[in-house]
């Protein structure tokens with residue numbers, strides 16, 4: 272009884288933006304949940320307000336040529352194949368990789384109904400009362416942070432500007448008892464839909480990585496897939512961006528590039544807000560819900576493995592005063608015990624090794640530090656010519 276009251280008090284402290292108290296030095300590490308703030312405040316608290324130079328000014332309109340790749344055609348080479356596999360689609364993918372590092376895929380074989388079901392189950396999860404969501408909190412005993420679970424990202428310093436979003440972060444592969452224990456049990460459709468989506472996404476990842484190996488000119492189509500290793504991890508990150516009374520002041524997620532090999536992104540119907548940086552300009556990524564396309568973006572591990580041939584794009588999410596945004600990012604990462612390094616086939620006299628190699632486990636540690644600062648970890652691995 273004592274213990275449960277104590278936990279409740281800690282949790283209450285977390286749900287309102289209390290001033291930092293000397294009596295509780297750790298208070299700043301446990302900020303409010305943004306859903307709670309969204310329902311109660313007229314102005315975002317100071318910790319969420321970006322300095323003027325980082326606020327989201329209006330983004331440029333998306334160019335009409337934003338890349339869309341037909342995955343079915345990409346993975347079944349046609350007679351007019353140019354050697355890159357998948358004919359026209361491979362050429363489109365090559366252009367997408369050279370330009371944006373981010374593209375939509377259609378004809379990916381995942382039913383629209385499964386995608387819709389997973390998005391509605393996620394919405395339903397976030398809509399539940401706090402005490403239900405709390406069962407999956409990413410805080411042990413209300414204060415000890417762990418990556419998996421429901422809540423905020425780790426707060427690393429008192430002056431860190433916080434993102435206007437809450438998230439559920441789950442390890443979906445390897446799918447074992449320990450990881451499954453952290454998956455939400457409510458709503459009842461959540462687990463089944465996530466499991467099914469995880470299984471169906473494997474093929475999407477495989478086909479994209481094969482096509483990328485061919486485009487890179489590697490002898491072995493399976494190179495990038497093999498580099499993931501036997502104990503490769505897949506994390507699912509469900510992002511919830513509640514409406515913000517001042518979208519001009521905050522970031523849903525601050526600029527970052529993903530640390531993955533690739534990320535597969537599923538966005539709920541009609542949810543705008545994702546932007547990608549190119550040549551110093553922010554572009555809105557078109558919302559793809561009507562076509563049930565998936566978005567794919569190159570991660571920093573791939574940037575290293577391809578020796579800089581495929582660049583990982585910096586992206587961010589801006590919020591809206593009216594609409595909530597829900598998205599799911601599936602992060603495909605290298606087995607933590609393996610080393611991430613440029614493919615030997617992509618290193619020669621003309622193109623020397625551009626990135627230092629690093630054990631995937633250490634890479635992850637570096638990444639999470641840089642994520643909270645809004646800087647690119649992969650830049651620290653660059654070898655100057």
Ligand SMILES: O=C(O)CCC(=O)C(=O)O
Pocket residue numbers: 508510524529536538545586587588597598599600
């Ligand atoms: O919500 C989105 O569309 C993007 C999310 C994202 O960039 C991430 O989770 O890494």
Ligand SMILES: [Fe+2]
Pocket residue numbers: 527528529586600
């Ligand atoms: Fe991202």
